[in-house]
Every structure is written in C-alpha cells, then in structure tokens.
Amino acid sequence: MIRDITIGQYFPTGSFLHKLDPRSKIILVLCYLVLIFACRNFFGLGLIVTLTLLFVAVSKVSFKLIFKGLKSIVLIIIFTSLLQLFYNDKGDILLEFWKIKITTGGVFTAIFMAVRICCLILVSSLLTYTTSPTLLTDAIERLLSPLNKIHVPVHTLAMMMTIALRFIPTLIEEIDHIMSAQKARGASLDTGSLTERAKALIPIFVPLFINSFRRAFDLAFAMECRCYHGGAGRTRLRVMKLGYRDAIAFAVTTIAIVGVILFNIFFKSVI
Amino acid sequence: MSVVIKTENISYIYGEGTPFEIRALDDVSVNIESSKIVALIGHTGSGKSTLIQHLNALLKPDSGRVLFDNKDINESKKTAYDIKFKVGLCFQYPEYQLFESTVFEDIAFGPKNMKLPKEEIEKRVIRSCRFVGLGDQFLNKSPFDLSGGEKRRVAIAGIIAMEPEVLILDEPTAGLDPQGKEQIKRLIVDYAKKTGRTVIIVSHSMEDVAEIAEKIIVMNKAKVSMCGTVDEVFSRADELIAMSLNIPQVTYICNELRNQGYDIPAGIYTFDAAVAVLTKLGKGK
Ligand SMILES: Nc1ncnc2c1ncn2[C@@H]1O[C@H](COP(=O)(O)OP(=O)(O)OP(=O)(O)O)[C@@H](O)[C@H]1O
C-alpha cells in the first residue's frame, strides 16, 4: 500500500543518533558520502561497510525496516552493476565469449558500485530515520544562514521545506482515504487500458488538489493568527547545542577519514 | 432472520512490522441481520471505521473471513470488486471526495462503474437526489458551490444510487448543525423503511442510536464487547461508562427519578418515550 513507503520517514527510537545535534549529523553524513566515493580499495570499503552497519545498529531502527527501504532500489543497483561488469575492460580477462569480455576490473567496479550505492542510501536514510523533519530543516536553515548576507531568503526556504515535509504524510493519508472512498463507489485503479487508468486518476486528484488548497489557506490563516511574519527577529524554543555525543561522532568520522586516506596511500587501488 | 454479513474472527493490524504497529481489530465476529438498522458505537480509535472497511473488502483481514450471503467476499479479485456494489460504504466527511463538475455527474459515478444502461443511471440519480431531499435544480450545480450539509447529502446520494443491499454510513451527522443532523437521521430511517434494506450506522450520539437502531454493536479496544438490542445494551450503563461511552441523557434522568421513588419503568431510552411516561405520571397526580 502507499503507506508502506519508508524512505524519508522518521522513526523515534531515542538512540544515540537521535540525540546528536542535527547540524553535526548533516555535516557528518556529507563527510561519509564523500568518503564512500573516495575509497579505492577493499580495505577502505570494508571500513565503510563496517561503520555503516555500526550506525544502523546504533540507530535502533529495526534492520527489517531499513532493508525494506533498500528493496525498492535493488533494480537500480543490479542495473548499474551489470553495466559496469560488461563495459569495464581494465585488468585481467576472466571470461570471454562472443563480444562480451568480463575482466577483473569489471567485477571489482561492479562490486564497488553495488556496495557504494547501498551505503549511500543507508547513511542518508539514517539521517531522516533519526531526525525529525522540523529539526532537519531547522538545522539546514542554521547551516545556510551565512547565505542571508548575500540576500538568499534562507528562512523562507526552510519554512517552505518544513511545511512540505510536514504535509507529506498528511497527503499520503489523504490519497489513501480518497482512494478508498472512490473504490467504495466502484472506481478501479489497476485495470483497463492506459487511457482508462489515466482517467481513473481524476476522481483522486481533483479532491486532493481542492483539499490541499483549502488546507493551505487554513494554515496561512493559522500562522497569521499566531503573528508569524517571517524570520526576522524570531527566537527559538529549542536552542541547538553541541555536546559530548557530537564530539564522539566527529572523532569516529575523523578516524574513518584518516583510515580511508591511509588505506588509499598504502594499498593499491583496485578501481 | 437471515444474516447478510458475517465476520468470522477477523483481525487486522495497521503498519505491520513497523514501530507504529496498531492492532485495530482483534478477533472480531459479528452478524449483521438483513433489513435492520444496526448501530456501531465505540470510543474513538476503537476500530469502528476499520471494521466497516472490511465489510466491503476495502481492507482484507489479516486472519479470519468476511462472508456476504455465506460467501467469502475476498475469495477472488472479482468478488472483492463486486461486493462494493452490494455493500455501499459512505466514509466520514464524504463531502471531501466529491470531484465531478455537476452534482448529477458525481452521483452517477457509482452507477456508471456498475455499467448500468444510461436511462437507468439517470433514473437512479434523480431518484436518489430527491430522496436525500435535494430538488432537481441541484442536479446541474457544481458540488463545490453547495453548503456543507448539501454536499454531505450529495455524497450520500452517490452511494444510495448504487442501490446496495447494505448501506453503511460512517458518522453521517458529524459536523452538521442540529437541523442537518435531524434531517440525515430521518433520511436514514426513511431509507430503511422504504427499501427494506439493511443500514449500518456508526455514531457517537447515544440519543440517535437509541432512537433509530434495532441492534447495537459496541466496540472497545479493537474488540466487540457487546452486541444486542437497544434494551440489552443500554441496560448495562456501568460497563458502557467504563468504556468511555454513555447512555442517553433521558435514560439518566429517568433512572435518577426512579431512584428517588417515582413510578417510572426502566428502559426509557428515547425522548418521546420519556415524554409519554412523564405526562402519564403528571396526570396521575
Ligand atoms: N490508515 C491507518 N494507518 C495506521 N493506523 C490507523 C489507520 N487507520 C486507523 N488507524 C488506527 O487504528 C485504530 C482504529 O482506528 P479506527 O479509525 O477504526 O477507529 P474509529 O473507531 O473509527 O475511531 P473514530 O470514532 O475516531 O472514527 C486507531 O488506533 C487508529 O489510530
């Protein structure tokens, strides 16, 4: 069902990762993303996989759920790996038939690609699994606040993002509800020709748009009633502070960075 | 009396395998007899809406069966689709699901999906529109120009036009003014009387339930905790109150008067019955 989508959801389990400052989480995730692509041999890759699994374990979000999220991108992973396997002709030839050559370079790149994409998705989805959307946008707003100086409306953009994120579950719920209601009147969404299926979307999207506009007006009124007037002079209820947890996280990341760099220097790169 | 819908030990869990797992139905078995008005009551979150969505195969039970005329409605895709026309379900706040450009087209959506001939569709639309108390002049209006109560009636007409054997209404009077509530209530009673079909109504108003229902099903924490006639259910006031439910206010008053020594029989659930008893009492003096 449409509600089963988990990527981008927030799972409050109260773990170590949840208690990290969202700003450090964003910076650290960016570091790891760079690191994932910087490592060039299996020692570095091993380190990264270990760390990723460690983070997953520390987050206390159930493995089953996290790997369910990975399932939806399995096709992409297989496709890119196969592409690498067939088109990379570096290294020794392992197998040759007709026009296809499979080389060690191809195999290694394929493995690297698959593992990298998995780690990439896992690390970045851990960010949303462990940070509530409001905190996340709040952190982005603060990290980007220097841009205010060159007249980028950071607060407005962050507020738009908060609202958008906030309403994703509401919209999903609403679509679910409208779909049920129209199905109860005999609408069939998964049968018929392409045009019939496209037409079947009308009874869902018309009410969805109408209700969204209604909701947008309501929200705007409610914000005005609470004297919202943009970011200028706004104080915060929750002031973000870096703590010992952030220090630990930064230390772990620094070690990982140094590790990958050393591995890259001392061992031969395989891709 | 014959049983139209029967659920056999159905259970349903929302979000199975996630941290947000909620058991919304737990081993629920109920019988819905034909040509009765059945009321479904229960504290908010007790699983009423979930249960009724099982009765027309919108939700499939995780375990257990739902039978319509003794046939499993989830047997195949086709039976699960066809049941929608036999068991018409009108959701809570149905006015937010209107989408067509005219009232006529919107009411015709269900009958069109039934692949009925054009004349029949037209007949049914006009009939159900009149039935819910909207004049023919409404048929060409845009549903979005109507008032909340009128929209609600258009939505109900859209279900009635499919002429389902069982009509299910989820809190049809929620958010309406007193007059609107009264009208919808009359409409339901009329519908049941005129067509002789079964109506299931989810309601939070004990007064309404006492007035129109012939059978009451009480849900509590995903289970059916009571099931019986108005008398059988409302005579167990203490248990109802323990479930954050209530008995009709007139029943309270009459019970209190009886405790004070007045000659008032037990089992006064409606306003009219109370008036009759109290007038008699007054004249007797
Ligand atoms: N689509 C859904 N996804 C997850 N949980 C749900 C969903 N729908 C309902 N629930 C949960 O299932 C339980 C039963 O909900 P249900 O809507 O059946 O209650 P209800 O008796 O109709 O309540 P109300 O009187 O407020 O309408 C509730 O705890 C609710 O939070």
Ligand SMILES: [Mg+2]
């Ligand atoms: Mg409900």
